[in-house]
Amino acid sequence: MSGFFHTIQLALRDYLHEWQMSLCFILALAAILAPMMVLFGLKFGVVSNMVDRLVQDPRNLEIRTVGSGNFRSDWFEDMRRRPDVAFVMPRTRTIAATMELYNRKARPAKIVSVELIPTGNGDPLLGRGTPRPSRLNEVVVSKRAAEKLQIGVGGELDGSLARVYAGRQERVHLPLKVLAVAEPGAFPREGAFVSLDLLVATEDFRDGRAVPELGWRGSSPDSERTFSGFRLYARSIYDVNALQNALVKQGLDVRSRQAEIELVQKLDRNLTVTFWVVALVAMIGFSLSLGASIWANVDRKRRELSVLRLVGFYTAGIVWFPVLQALFTAVFGWMLAVLIYVGVEQGLNRLFAEGLEAGAKLCRLLPQHYGIAIGITLGAALLASFLGGMRASRIEPAEGLREL
Amino acid sequence: MSLVFKLRDVRKLRIAEGANFCLVVPQLDIAAGEKVALVGESGCGKSTLLDMLVMVLRPSSVNEFVFAPDGKVPLDVWLAWETSRWNVLSDLRKQYMGYVLQTGGLLPFLTVWDNINLSRQILSMPDDGTVRALAKTLGIRRQLNKLPGILSVGERQRVAIARALAHRPPIVLADEPTAAVDPVQAKKIMGVFLGLAEELGTTVIVASHNTQFVVQLGMRPVRQIFRPSKKKGVINSVFQG
Incomplete structure (x- = not known):
C-alpha cells in the first residue's frame, strides 16, 4: 500500500474513532453551508423565475417605433445582419393595416375587423410549430379573432378592404385560408398575421395604387x-x-421594456452581491473556526x-x-448540507407552489452549484487545515512521546 | 563485532523548572546483537538518551554520532539533523528500529492487530503470520481484534513489544517497558521480550532504573552518574559506556 493511501486510511480510522468530535465538526460546517x-x-x-418570465414573453424583446418613419429596404437588410437582432419586419401605416374578415360559413355569419401584423420566418410571437403565411391568401389569426369569427385551422375566410378611389366607394374581397390560430399571448386583440406582400397590397389598395397580383x-x-x-x-x-x-443613435424615437429588464438585472x-457578502463572511467564519479546531486538534493529537x-x-x-481529516469534514459536511438544503427546497417550493x-420553483440550484459549493468548502477546509498540518x-516526536 | 552506535561527546541541554540539565555521553559504543541497559535513577536522562538513539530527539551538540545498522555503511546522524533530513531519519527508524515506549504508545483508533502490523504496513510487508505468531508468544492472541483502550496495562506493553518486533528490525529500544506492571509480570514480559530478541538476533537497548534486574537478565549496564558542572546552575548527567 502506498504511503499516501496508508495515511488516508489511518486519518479516516482516527476520524471515525473520534466520531463524536468529527460529528461536531460536520454539524458545524453543515450549519453554515446549508x-x-x-x-x-x-x-x-x-431571479431565474423573473428572467424566465421575461424571456418567455417575446414582447420583452420588442423595440417599437414611436410615430411614423421612412425606412427603406436597405435599412432592414442592415438590421437583419446585426447579431443582436432576432427578427425584423417592415410595417406599413397602422391605419392602412386593417382588414375585415368574414366567416360566411358560420351561422349567423361572423364579421370582425382585424389588425394586420406582417410576419415571416423567425417571428418570436408565433410558436415554433406555427406555420408562417407566405402567400397572399394565407393568414394566422389571433386567438381572440378566431373565437369571434368561430374559425379554426384550415377554415376559410373572406378578407374585405374598402377605399374611395376616383370619387367612388370601392370594395375588394380576397379568399383567405387560416393556417393556424396564434397563442393567446402572441396578440391579445383581434389580429391576423399575414405575409408582408399582403400587408403591402392592403396599403397599396388603400392608397389607390394597383395590385396586379390580386387584380x-x-x-x-x-x-x-x-x-x-x-x-x-x-x-x-x-x-x-x-x-x-x-x-x-440613428435618431429614432423607440420604446422597449428595457426598464423592466434592467430592474430584474439590477x-x-x-442579490448576488448580497449573497456573496454573506457567504464570504460565513466562509471566513467557518475557515477560522475550522482552522482553530484543527490547530487545537493537532495539539490534542501530538x-x-x-x-x-x-x-x-x-x-x-x-x-x-490533519488536512485529510479537515477534507473529510468538508465532504461529510457538504453532504449533510445538501440533504438539509434539498429538504428545505422541497418544503419551500411546496409552500409557495400556488403563487x-x-x-416554476421558488428555490432551486443547478448541478454545477452543488459542485461550486463542494469546491469552495474543500478550498476553505484546505486553507484552514494547512496551518494545522x-x-x-513541526512537532518534535520526542515531545509527544513523553506525553504517552 | 561491528558497532551499531558510536557516540562521542554527545550532549543534550534541557531547561526544566529553571534548572539547566545537561545529558552528557562522553563515549558510548553498542555492538550489533548486544543487550544493553541504560541504568540510572528517575530523571537522569535515560529516556532522553533513548530518544536520541532512536533519532526522534536532536542532540544539542555532537562530536560524533554514527549509526551503522547493517555494520557496513555508517551514517552520520548528526549531519542528518543538521541538514534537516527528517525523512532520512524516518527511513532509518522504520527499517532498522523498533521502539517500546514506557506506556505502550499504541494508536487508540487501531485494533491490536493493526497496531502490531503498523510498522510492517509502512514497509509494505505482506501478512506472513508474524503478527499472529508474536501475539501468540506474548499471550495477546485473543486481544487482536480489540482496541487498546480496553486492554490492561500489561497487555498494552505486550502489544507495544509486538509492534516493535513485528517488522523484524535489527535494533529494538525499550524505555522501561515494564515500569507500569508488577514485578512478576515485569520479569515475565522482559523474559519473553529478550527471548524473542535473542531468537531474531536483535540488538536490544533498554532503559531501566533497576540495575540488579537488568544484570539478572544478562544485559550490559551503562550506568549514569551525576557530575558537577563548571557552569553555574547546570547539572551534568553522564552516561559512560
Whole structure:
C-alpha cells in the first residue's frame, strides 16, 4: 500500500474513532453551508423565475417605433445582419393595416375587423410549430379573432378592404385560408398575421395604387417602396439595451421594456452581491473556526502524530493527516448540507407552489452549484487545515512521546 | 563485532523548572546483537538518551554520532539533523528500529492487530503470520481484534513489544517497558521480550532504573552518574559506556 493511501486510511480510522468530535465538526460546517445553499437557491430561483418570465414573453424583446418613419429596404437588410437582432419586419401605416374578415360559413355569419401584423420566418410571437403565411391568401389569426369569427385551422375566410378611389366607394374581397390560430399571448386583440406582400397590397389598395397580383386596379406603384415602421425583436433580453441605443443613435424615437429588464438585472446583481457578502463572511467564519479546531486538534493529537513519526511516517504524511481529516469534514459536511438544503427546497417550493407558474420553483440550484459549493468548502477546509498540518509537521516526536 | 552506535561527546541541554540539565555521553559504543541497559535513577536522562538513539530527539551538540545498522555503511546522524533530513531519519527508524515506549504508545483508533502490523504496513510487508505468531508468544492472541483502550496495562506493553518486533528490525529500544506492571509480570514480559530478541538476533537497548534486574537478565549496564558542572546552575548527567 502506498504511503499516501496508508495515511488516508489511518486519518479516516482516527476520524471515525473520534466520531463524536468529527460529528461536531460536520454539524458545524453543515450549519453554515446549508443556510448558504438555501439563500443562494432562493436568490437563484427567484431571479431565474423573473428572467424566465421575461424571456418567455417575446414582447420583452420588442423595440417599437414611436410615430411614423421612412425606412427603406436597405435599412432592414442592415438590421437583419446585426447579431443582436432576432427578427425584423417592415410595417406599413397602422391605419392602412386593417382588414375585415368574414366567416360566411358560420351561422349567423361572423364579421370582425382585424389588425394586420406582417410576419415571416423567425417571428418570436408565433410558436415554433406555427406555420408562417407566405402567400397572399394565407393568414394566422389571433386567438381572440378566431373565437369571434368561430374559425379554426384550415377554415376559410373572406378578407374585405374598402377605399374611395376616383370619387367612388370601392370594395375588394380576397379568399383567405387560416393556417393556424396564434397563442393567446402572441396578440391579445383581434389580429391576423399575414405575409408582408399582403400587408403591402392592403396599403397599396388603400392608397389607390394597383395590385396586379390580386387584380386590384389603381395607379402605378412607386418605384421605391418605403415603410413607416417595423417589427423588431432583439435576440435576448440582454441585447435589448444595446439595440435600443443603436436605434436612438440613428435618431429614432423607440420604446422597449428595457426598464423592466434592467430592474430584474439590477435585482440579480444586488442579490448576488448580497449573497456573496454573506457567504464570504460565513466562509471566513467557518475557515477560522475550522482552522482553530484543527490547530487545537493537532495539539490534542501530538501523541498519535509522534507515534506515526516514530514508526517512520514522512513529514508529508504528518502534514496530510490533519488536512485529510479537515477534507473529510468538508465532504461529510457538504453532504449533510445538501440533504438539509434539498429538504428545505422541497418544503419551500411546496409552500409557495400556488403563487408560481406551473413548473416554476421558488428555490432551486443547478448541478454545477452543488459542485461550486463542494469546491469552495474543500478550498476553505484546505486553507484552514494547512496551518494545522504545518504545525503538526513541526512537532518534535520526542515531545509527544513523553506525553504517552 | 561491528558497532551499531558510536557516540562521542554527545550532549543534550534541557531547561526544566529553571534548572539547566545537561545529558552528557562522553563515549558510548553498542555492538550489533548486544543487550544493553541504560541504568540510572528517575530523571537522569535515560529516556532522553533513548530518544536520541532512536533519532526522534536532536542532540544539542555532537562530536560524533554514527549509526551503522547493517555494520557496513555508517551514517552520520548528526549531519542528518543538521541538514534537516527528517525523512532520512524516518527511513532509518522504520527499517532498522523498533521502539517500546514506557506506556505502550499504541494508536487508540487501531485494533491490536493493526497496531502490531503498523510498522510492517509502512514497509509494505505482506501478512506472513508474524503478527499472529508474536501475539501468540506474548499471550495477546485473543486481544487482536480489540482496541487498546480496553486492554490492561500489561497487555498494552505486550502489544507495544509486538509492534516493535513485528517488522523484524535489527535494533529494538525499550524505555522501561515494564515500569507500569508488577514485578512478576515485569520479569515475565522482559523474559519473553529478550527471548524473542535473542531468537531474531536483535540488538536490544533498554532503559531501566533497576540495575540488579537488568544484570539478572544478562544485559550490559551503562550506568549514569551525576557530575558537577563548571557552569553555574547546570547539572551534568553522564552516561559512560
